[in-house]
Amino acid sequence: MKKIAIPIVLFISLIGGFAYADENQSKTTISTENTEITVESTSQSELSKSKSSEQDTVSTTTTTESTTESTTTSTVETQNAHKLVEEKAPIIEKQAHIRNVGWMSITNDDNAYIGTVGRNLPLEAFKLKVQSDYTGDVKYSAHVRNVGWQNFVQSGQVAGTTGRALSIEALKIQLTGQLAERYDIYYRVHVQNFGWLDWAKNGEEAGSQGFAYHAEAVDVKLVEKGQTAPGNTVNPFKLNLSLTYNAHVSNIGWMSSLKNGSIAGTTGRNLPLEALELHLSTNSLGNVLARAHVRSIGWQNWTESGKQIGTTGRALPIEALQFKLTNSLEKKFDIYYRAHIQNVGWLGWAKNGEIAGSTGMGYHLEAIEIKMISKGSPTPSQGTRTFVSQSSIKSQAIVSQLGTLNWVGNNQIIGTVGKNLPLLGFKTVVESNGFNGGINYSVSENGKDWHSITSDGALSNNSSIQIVKFNLTGEISKYFDVYYRAYVQNIGWLGWAKNGSNAGTSNYNYHIEAIQVAIQRKNLGFGGYTGQGNYLDKNSRRLVFLDPGHGGYDPGATSYTGLREKDVTLSISKIVRDKLLQYGNKYEVIMSRTDDIYVDFKTERSEMSNRANADIFVSVHVNSGGGGSAKGVEVYWYEYDSAYQPVVNQKYHNDPIRLRNSERLANSIQNNIIKSTGAVNRGVRRATYAVVREAKAPAVLIETGYIDNSSEVYKLASKQYQEKIANGIVNGIIEYFNK
Numbered sequence: 001m002k003k004i005a006i007p008i009v010l011f012i013s014l015i016g017g018f019a020y021a022d023e024n025q026s027k028t029t030i031s032t033e034n035t036e037i038t039v040e041s042t043s044q045s046e047l048s049k050s051k052s053s054e055q056d057t058v059s060t061t062t063t064t065e066s067t068t069e070s071t072t073t074s075t076v077e078t079q080n081a082h083k084l085v086e087e088k089a090p091i092i093e094k095q096a097h098i099r100n101v102g103w104m105s106i107t108n109d110d111n112a113y114i115g116t117v118g119r120n121l122p123l124e125a126f127k128l129k130v131q132s133d134y135t136g137d138v139k140y141s142a143h144v145r146n147v148g149w150q151n152f153v154q155s156g157q158v159a160g161t162t163g164r165a166l167s168i169e170a171l172k173i174q175l176t177g178q179l180a181e182r183y184d185i186y187y188r189v190h191v192q193n194f195g196w197l198d199w200a201k202n203g204e205e206a207g208s209q210g211f212a213y214h215a216e217a218v219d220v221k222l223v224e225k226g227q228t229a230p231g232n233t234v235n236p237f238k239l240n241l242s243l244t245y246n247a248h249v250s251n252i253g254w255m256s257s258l259k260n261g262s263i264a265g266t267t268g269r270n271l272p273l274e275a276l277e278l279h280l281s282t283n284s285l286g287n288v289l290a291r292a293h294v295r296s297i298g299w300q301n302w303t304e305s306g307k308q309i310g311t312t313g314r315a316l317p318i319e320a321l322q323f324k325l326t327n328s329l330e331k332k333f334d335i336y337y338r339a340h341i342q343n344v345g346w347l348g349w350a351k352n353g354e355i356a357g358s359t360g361m362g363y364h365l366e367a368i369e370i371k372m373i374s375k376g377s378p379t380p381s382q383g384t385r386t387f388v389s390q391s392s393i394k395s396q397a398i399v400s401q402l403g404t405l406n407w408v409g410n411n412q413i414i415g416t417v418g419k420n421l422p423l424l425g426f427k428t429v430v431e432s433n434g435f436n437g438g439i440n441y442s443v444s445e446n447g448k449d450w451h452s453i454t455s456d457g458a459l460s461n462n463s464s465i466q467i468v469k470f471n472l473t474g475e476i477s478k479y480f481d482v483y484y485r486a487y488v489q490n491i492g493w494l495g496w497a498k499n500g501s502n503a504g505t506s507n508y509n510y511h512i513e514a515i516q517v518a519i520q521r522k523n524l525g526f527g528g529y530t531g532q533g534n535y536l537d538k539n540s541r542r543l544v545f546l547d548p549g550h551g552g553y554d555p556g557a558t559s560y561t562g563l564r565e566k567d568v569t570l571s572i573s574k575i576v577r578d579k580l581l582q583y584g585n586k587y588e589v590i591m592s593r594t595d596d597i598y599v600d601f602k603t604e605r606s607e608m609s610n611r612a613n614a615d616i617f618v619s620v621h622v623n624s625g626g627g628g629s630a631k632g633v634e635v636y637w638y639e640y641d642s643a644y645q646p647v648v649n650q651k652y653h654n655d656p657i658r659l660r661n662s663e664r665l666a667n668s669i670q671n672n673i674i675k676s677t678g679a680v681n682r683g684v685r686r687a688t689y690a691v692v693r694e695a696k697a698p699a700v701l702i703e704t705g706y707i708d709n710s711s712e713v714y715k716l717a718s719k720q721y722q723e724k725i726a727n728g729i730v731n732g733i734i735e736y737f738n739k
């Protein structure tokens with residue numbers, strides 16, 4: 001097809017006369033956006049200022065002014081030579097296929113529409129053909145109910161269907177070749193219930209979609225370029241676009257379908273949303289794509305509307321969601337959505353592919369609200385965050401002789417280990433994803449004076465450090481814990497501290513060489529953290545070694561009710577530990593076991609205490625062998641017996657100061673247990689039990705009651721009574737140290 005290269009002034013007779021039309025100067029600006037879109041909505045929020053009810057529809061009309069300005073010039077203004085051509089006006093042959101009627105007769109009457117009006121008969125097919133002296137013809141496409149847009153056909157081919165009782169709902173018509181250069185083709189559709197819509201042109205959509213209304217008639221006109229449209233061009237096409245969605249919720253299953261703007265899922269019930277399905281009334285403009293971040297799976301693939309995202313029947317919560325629009329839908333709409341997540345609640349509005357929800361936090365998504373909003377319409381006010389995820393920290397050390405080291409991440413070593421180089425300062429900063437807040441830290445050089453708290457990347461200090469402590473701030477502190485420990489000169493790594501407790505030493509004059517800092521989601525715990533051994537003060541240190549008797553394959557004494565000594569001793573010892581630790585830094589506690597494991601009692605338990613340089617050794621047991629009648633409490637301290645020589649404690653077993661303190665400790669504990677339990681006082685006694693013989697520290701062995709006594713066995717099994725015994729032990733220890 002040859003294109004004419006030279007601009008030509010056309011003399012075209014349309015209404016009986018001749019007119020000049022300088023093609024280069026015609027100003028025809030008709031937008032292609034002449035589409036009226038109706039979005040169904042139940043929202044009453046900021047999206048829709050109108051009072052919406054279930055039935056209300058918010059009509060959003062994308063309109064552009066349709067300015068057709070015809071310029072008639074009497075002089076030719078182009079530099080190019082103009083050739084005068086006289087042409088016959090092209091003629092369109094039109095034919096409609098109507099349900100119950102069949103093919104109607106062909107017409108080429110420019111003023112006649114094809115189809116029927118007022119008879120409610122669906123247009124099922126049509127044919128168009130242009131007769132002209134120009135190259136090119138007409139091509140056209142029908143949108144058929146239950147079929148969608150068909151491919152373009154041309155020059156008298158059939159658009160639509162026949163014999164299938166399928167209605168045409170919309171259509172598009174275009175010119176080709178020279179015809180397209182000379183003419184605009186205008187067309188409008190008569191739609192069931194709507195009547196004649198406005199004029200579309202040159203391939204724009206005309207008719208309706210999503211209402212299930214059939215087209216009844218089509219009007220087609222050729223208009224030379226530059227001439228006015230045959231009528232209004234504002235709303236040639238009506239689209240009923242409704243977005244609905246269903247949520248699948250743990251313990252509930254699939255919930256009922258909701259309209260655009262509704263909240264899917266649940267809030268306040270802690271129920272994970274597991275799957276979601278979106279439905280779009282028509283995908284002719286484009287689609288809604290969605291994908292879910294599912295626990296243990298991660299991000300799933302993008303999925304078109306009509307298909308499920310997430311999982312069902314696998315108890316896997318959705319944690320985050322993304323939605324986006326495609327094709328023309330993306331140009332005409334924004335999709336907004338916000339997630340309600342476990343522990344946090346509603347997040348802010350995300351839009352067009354942004355992530356809503358959380359990842360890496362183990363928080364399930366409970367509800368999602370979705371709004372498809374026409375571009376230019378009021379949008380939801382966007383919150384500060386649409387997404388939260390695992391936060392981390394990074395730190396940088398300043399080390400004596402080495403200067404400033406590189407930044408290191410969560411839980412990595414800040415400083416040096418084993419080089420005896422003091423840590424002089426550091427910076428720590430939280431790298432948060434969505435949470436506000438940060439981290440504070442302070443250091444002490446002597447355990448008394450603290451350098452003012454610095455935070456979020458500020459340098460902590462510039463001289464050697466003996467104690468350090470960290471605190472999280474803002475929301476970070478609500479969702480995370482901070483753990484840290486110090487590597488101390490002459491000692492090595494101390495235990496882990498948490499959320500503001502001290503890490504390091506006082507009054508030893510040992511500098512810190514390195515620290516490790518980690519933040520961890522609340523309630524997840526932290527490997528290595530025992531709540532003890534993180535801070536040593538030479539002056540006030542009171543290290544209590546607790547030894548829960550028996551354990552593992554050695555149950556100790558067992559009652560006819562099934563109560564085992566090893567369980568009672570561990571339970572009481574843990575209560576004692578927890579109570580002592582409530583006194584801040586006054587007591588440190590080490591235990592021979594914190595689980596149901598076997599630890600040798602002949603030397604190992606004592607050696608653990610000796611290695612830790614404990615201040616006192618307290619072994620907890622339950623008695624038996626009283627013939628069922630004996631009951632009450634006894635506390636033992638060491639008595640030398642030549643038949644049982646010390647194995648690891650030759651030096652101190654009979655040390656008079658140790659013996660004096662052991663007796664004092666035994667009396668203090670015995671008296672306080674009797675006071676808090678009211679149990680029978682069987683008195684303080686002496687024996688050469690291995691644990692009290694081999695411990696360097698003042699040592700006692702407590703028999704807390706008789707497991708074979710029918711009344712005492714029930715008490716010993718009860719948490720309340722164990723607590724009373726523990727209170728007695730704790731008070732005994734405190735009294736011992738205070739004298």
Ligand SMILES: [Zn+2]
Nearest residue numbers: 549556621622
């Ligand atoms: Zn025992």
